[in-house]
Amino acid sequence: MLVLGLETSCDETGIALYDTERGLLAHRVYSQIAVHAEYGGVVPELASRDHIRKGLPLIREVMAEAGLSLQDLEGIAYTRGPGLVGALLVGACMGQSLAWSLGIPAVGVHHMEGHLLAPMLEEESPDFPFIALLVSGGHTQLVKVTAIGEYELLGESLDDAAGEAFDKAAKMMGLPYPGGPELSRIADQGDAKRFSFPRPMTDRPGLDFSFSGLKTFTRTTILDCAVDGVLAEQDKNDIAAGFQAAVVDTLAIKCKRAMKQTGVNRLIIAGGVGANKLLREQLRKTAEELKGRVFYPRPELCTDNGAMIAYAGAQRLLAGEDAPLAVSCVPRWPMTELTPVHLEG
Secondary structure, three states: OEEEEEEEOOOOOEEEEEEOOEEEEEEEEEEHHHHHHHHHOOHHHHHHHHHHHHHHHHHHHHHHOOOOHHHHHHHEEEEEEEOOHHHHHHHHHHHHHHHHHHOOOOEEEHHHHHHHHHHOOOOOOOOOOOOEEEOOOOEEEEEEEEEOOOOEEEEEEOOOOHHHHHHHHHHHHHOOOOHHHHHHHHHOOOOOOOOOOOOOOOOOOOOOOOOHHHHHHHHHHHHHOOOOOEEHHHHHHHHHHHHHHHHHHHHHHHHHHHHHHHHEEEEEEEOOHHHOHHHHHHHHHHHHHHEEEOOOOOHHOOEEEEEEHHHHHHHHHOOOOOOOOOOOOOOOHHHHHHHOOOOOO
């Protein structure tokens, strides 16, 4: 089945073409970083407008790269939620309109299910069951995955997600938008042991996360180090290194705990923070300690993209799912509400 995937949940327009027999044929991602940079964060109305502006040109590029036409499509998958409602509506309207005009089925995909299944696009993909660490945008979750659509939430962030904490800590240090990747970059030049950052909620049972305390510690450390309101470059690097190490350690400790509690030694990491090199290395060591293995998508498929939506949508289309023609988006949508996918054969 040849499926077109449309991802428009926030500030990236992702378009991809996935074939269930041949794999990923082509994909494009347009980032709106330049649009939102002067505001220091995503402006929902501007995000929606940019999806409208870029959606169709990117579809044409993807189809041209694959040497196919719209008439070759057998299904369309679009992000139904969670996300910014205006941005979601752009993708849903685009997907439903194309499907209706071509006489093919369309399906609305859960954004986080897309991230969770992104490692399946790689040559070496995990077998079920596995533990998934999802660290994308406003989400930090640990999920036990028994099959597609069969998800048990083990733990989640009680306040800021890891990605949000990265961005806010970076903003405190005056780093350019988007701050998370920039913080990770300067952390490579810092001493992670100079400051004693806490590892929140690791000294108590459970698999939930909390990163608000790390933000408070970061702000206090910045104020202590700043001279006349100015932070020296090495101080900035050391604070970034300490903050990053604290987040990575916390995530690794909770992943190890989840694997021990469930007896599942396969771990996947997905989402934007999943591209962090230190996190990947730490989780690799964690999995090996339990005689297990960690899987993750290539870095370009960690951030929001159409490939993960096309893949997840293809599985549901193959199982016979077909969204009603009426456009419906869900800005808040627990993944545990999804129905299992049962494929014949």
